[in-house]
Structure formats: structure tokens, C-alpha cells
Amino acid sequence: MPLADAAAMGCPRRAPASPSTAHLPTAPVAAPVPREIGFVGLGNMGYNMAANLYAKTCADGGSRLTVYDTVPAARERFVAQHPAARAAATSADVLGAADVVVTMLPDGPALLALLRAAGDALRRDTLLLDCSTIDVAAVQAAVAFCADRGAHLVDAPVSGGVGGAQAGTLTFMVGAAASDGVLPRAAAVLAHMGQRILPCGARGAGQVAKICNNLVLGITMLAVSEATALGLNHGLTPQVLAGIMNVSSGRSWVTEMYHPVPGVQPGSAASRGYTGGFGAKLMAKDLRLACEAAAQVGMPLPLGEPTRHYFDDVVRDPEYASLDFSAVYRYMMQRPKQP
Template sequence: MAKNLRAKIPAADTLLVRDVNEEAAKRFVAEAEEIARSLGVGTGEYQVKIASSAREIAEQSAIMVSSLPESQHVKEVYESIVEHGKLPELEEERLFIDTSTIDPVTSKDIASTIHRAQAGQFVDAPVSGGVVGARAGTLSFMFGASQQPELLERLRGVLAFMGKKAWHLGEPGSGVSGKLANNYILAINNIATAEAMNLGVRWGLEPKALAEMINSSTGRCWPSEVNNPVPGVVETAPSSRGYEGGFGVRLMHKDLRLALTAATESGTPLVLGEPAREVYKEVEGAHRGKDFSVVYQWLQNKAK
């Protein structure tokens, strides 16, 4: 996402980055410098600098994009921005765009914190499309923001640097609500695809032929077509490289937990939710760090 931002924002703009993995940030800066040399741009163009804190980025930027694993991390980052007093004035209102998948209550609380501090506009804009979509710049964003035409136009312009679709779902908090609903379907579909592929293979069906049939029929879904869990069926899928990369099973377990909590708070029954959560809990324990499609491997081992 950061690479696409650097490539698509004006060359004279400076991209400030902050990551707890300092080596990753340094590699990103080095890559940007190499690209700048290859483009032959002038001094002061295509710059990437490492910030020492989120507060530093907020002080120097009109737009800040965050992407973090859990609710507590998002809360800590934004509290660190406002706890040191008022931010410097800018010609235009600051935008804080959080692309994390967190619970709606925390997201709304953070939006209120930013509003009370008069720091700018906080927008929840969780992302869908995985690592493949991030690299290709084809991500989909679902965002929650007040119904202000100028704000919405500005937001869509920023999100277009990193993705191809952006849905305004309503007021602040609605973006993460929509994302959790989407990922609930993804969590269930992933298990169903792994079970169906495992069933077909054990019946003696050739995996690629089975997947091709499913993807031309009513069973077609993202886990079967793009992220097929059987190694070798989709060469670009994590399953074909040892389930490395992709969307971690820990993150899927987290998103499903958040969806179940939000469902309970709204009195909404999710009859498949708890059994699915138990599956991901076991899979995470057995295959920590792997893509969530490793459910297929877990099922194979379970049958032995």
C-alpha cells in the first residue's frame, strides 16, 4: 500500500512512514531511493522519510493512513497523537484514514477522540483484497464518514492511490461494520471450500479439475477461485508456497471474534459463527503464522 502511495502521489510530496519493524521501514526507504534514481527525478522528489512517531507524522502531514493488527494498537496510536496537545494548524483539515479491521465501538471512540481534540477527521476505511490486492493496487475499501461531498471526494481520491473501489457505507463506524460482515462470509466460505476440496480429493477427483468445475458453478467464491487452499491449484495462492504470506489465520480468527462480539451486542444470531471460531482457534494453534487457507492442511491432518 505504501509503495502504491509513493508511486502515485505527486513526486514533489514527501511520504512519511512509521513501522515498529524498523528494518522493514529502512528497506522501503532504500527501495524508494533506487526507484528515484532509475526515474532520474530531481533532488527533493520521490522522497520517503522515516518518522520517529505517529505524532510526528500527524504534525507534518495533511493526510495520515494507518494499518494495524488489533483494536488496542489503533487506539494507542491515535491517543499518542492527541495526548501531547493541539496539532499545528494546516491550510486544509487533516484526514486520519484507518484501514485496520477493528471493532465498531473502538473505531467510533477513536473518531470521537480525534473530534474532541479538534485534530481533524477520522475515517474508518478497512480494506479487502489481501496481499495480492495490496501489491497490485486493486484493493477495495469500505469506509465510514460524515456525508460531506467535499470530504467524500477527497477520501475517494486518496483511496484510489491504493485500490480500485471505495464504498461509502454511512456514518463513522459503518466501514468496519461492513468489513466484519464481509469477513464473516469469507471465514465460512474458506472452511467450506477447504472441506469440499478435501472431500473431492479423497473421492479421487483431480484438484484442478474440481476447482475449475466449482468456479464455473454455484460454489464459486474467492477462497475457491483466487485463494484455493489446495497446493498447486492456483499458482499465485499462498497454498502453493507453503501457505506463506497472504491473510494470516490469526487475523481471520481475530476478525471472526470481532464479528461475533458485534453480533452479540446487536442481538443478531450467527448460527455458523461459533463452530467456525472453534475451527480457526485450533488451526491457529496448529499452524501459527500461515495463511488462513491452511484450514485445508489442518483437515487433512485431522483425518489421519
């Protein structure tokens, strides 16, 4: 049965979801684009973000982009494809020369190591925009380190994945209030890599928002995988079950846009052999960050904790460690059934 026929089975139709963000303040793009921009971290996300930043601010000579990555081949590839950009020999060269520096790093220790390596080379009034997903304690330590040197660090983690980074449609969750004087400077750069800039409050609030969002995402992916596996074991096809969910109360971003069963959505990571997209290791990391954040305030996570442990099991399996997080469905289906 095609997806469109699911409503004929008695499931109520409803309008496409359009969650309102009207209550969220958006950042004004009032400050001019800085002349000297730096970018540190040219992985799957960072490379595409830097490419958009280059195309929209530097290709015409308006600004100059300096990039750095710990892998020399990554920075060499970037400057080969973006000839007006410059590759720095060290991260300190970037932080010492740029007015605004964007960082996209794997974890909090990497950010703190970057700052310590720069040391006194970090110029007064330099603005660092950390788009990594890291722990709140690391953000606070990095903010203090920069403040001691007269610089500014703002957390601005992203949502949208590699596809959003390529298309320049990312959402930035910014650890700054709408009235924060540094926000226009941040927005002047972030606007060239995404579509939404959402001030979340104090420093670190952007990371909290991102961690909470990905906590929901991980739990939802596991729930959809579990429910789909149950339906298939009772004879339903994944197409029929997805169609029912998408016109019923089980509807979610996962069922509509990122279904974990190959073939349900032709463009999904699942339909590409669970390649690309958002890695299972990254989801396991974000769930760990959520559990750590909950522990800091003495809060149990009755769904988050078991979801974290399940994804930990997934990424411990060498077959799944490098796959997209939606591969949790395949992992589940390949587990031995109970007698």
C-alpha cells in the same frame, strides 16, 4: 480430467460471475492531493500501500510522505528504497505534521494508543484514514478522540490482500456517506492505493462491511475445504471437483481464485506452501470481530461461531499459526479420521 472438461460431465456452463456494484455510490476524487501525507504501519500491507502512495504522489515532488513504524528497520528500509520520503522518530511526529495520515495497524488498541501518544500534537482539521480491520467500538472511540481536537477520522478498511496492495488495486470500504464533506479529501489519497472507493454510510460502517465480507470468506474457505476433503476421501481428484464446482452452484471466489489445495491454481497461496496472502491469524481475528459485532446486537451466528472456533484451533497449532488461512484445508486433512 482438465478443468475445462468438467462441463462435459453434465454440469451447466454459465458466464463468469460479475457481481454488480452499480447500486453502490463511488467517491469523487475532487479534492487536490495534500502537500503533507503521513503513513503509520509498514507491515506486509502497509509497506506496499505506502510505496504506491509515494510513487503516485511524492516521487515527482508534488507531495511529501512521512512514514512511521514501531519497528525501526521497517521505516529505515522504506526511506532507503524511497529516497524522497522521510522517516519520523515517533508517531506523534507524523500526526503533528501531516494534512492526511493513513494508518494500517494490527488492532483497535493500537489505533487508540497511536492517538493518545499524539495527544495535542494532532492538528485541527487533520484527516486520519484508518485502513486497519478493527472493532467498531474502537472506531467510534477514535472518531470521538479526533473530533474533540477538531480533527477527522474515517474508517477505510481494505479488500484485496497483499497482491492488491502491491498492484494498487485495493477496494476501500469507507465509513462515510457519499454526501460527506470529508469524502473528497479521503478519496484524493485512497485513489492512489486502490481501484474502488465505496462509501458505506456513517463512521464505523466501513468496518462493519469489511467484517461481514470476511465472515463470508472464512465460512466459504472452511466449506470448500470440507467439501474437497470429502470428495478426495471418496476418490475424486481436487482438479475434477474444483472444475465441477466452478461450473455449478458451488462456485465462489475461493474455488475460482484461491483454492485451498496445492496445485489446483498454480499462483495460489496453497501452491506456495501456504505462504503469503492472508494469514490464518488475521482470519481468526476477523471472525472474532464478526462474532463480537453480532453479540453487540444480540444476533446468533450459527455458521460464524463454529467457523471462528475452528480457525482458533488452527492458529493455536504452532505449525499453522504463521500460514495462509487456506491452510485450514491441510489442517483438516491431517486430523485423525473417525473410526
